[in-house]
Amino acid sequence: PASAAAADSMTAAIAAPVRDIAAAVEQRHREALETLLAEFPTKPEKIHLEEGAPHETLVRTADKLHADFVVMGAVSRSALKRVFIGSTAERVLDRLTSDLFVIKPVGFDGRRPAVKSRSSAQGADV
Numbered sequence: 001p002a003s004a005a006a007a008d009s010m011t012a013a014i015a016a017p018v019r020d021i022a023a024a025v026e027q028r029h030r031e032a033l034e035t036l037l038a039e040f041p042t043k044p045e046k047i048h049l050e051e052g053a054p055h056e057t058l059v060r061t062a063d064k065l066h067a068d069f070v071v072m073g074a075v076s077r078s079a080l081k082r083v084f085i086g087s088t089a090e091r092v093l094d095r096l097t098s099d100l101f102v103i104k105p106v107g108f109d110g111r112r113p114a115v116k117s118r119s120s121a122q123g124a125d126v
Contacts, residue, residue: 026051055091062098069099 033049048065050057054072062070074089089102 054088055095058092059095062096067098069101070096071101071103074102074104 029049033047037047048061050061052060058070058072061067070092072089072092089100093100
């Protein structure tokens with residue numbers, strides 16, 4: 001029983017900072033979304049801020065909303081980093097039932113292979 005109490009107190013000490021960090025991250029994301037929406041006013045019912053791994057959350061939300069298409073930003077990484085991190089756009093494309101638009105950042109290195117669209121991946125002319 002004494003060791004269980006010590007374990008419980010240790011868990012509580014760790015859990016509190018994790019909750020605080022998660023709340024701070026969520027608040028930063030909400031503020032960033034509000035800043036974006038200040039330039040592009042949108043009806044509140046059309047705004048969705050979801051938590052989770054991007055490749056899972058984008059697919060789940062698109063399916064839930066019956067979205068015709070999904071727009072996502074791209075971050076260019078070296079080939080070595082892609083091996084270990086993976087490409088979110090490729091993971092989304094493999095599971096998404098709708099079209100996917102990937103927006104490249106300013107200064108994107110075009111020498112790296114681009115993510116193929118579903119149409120080109122299936123051999124159709126693009």
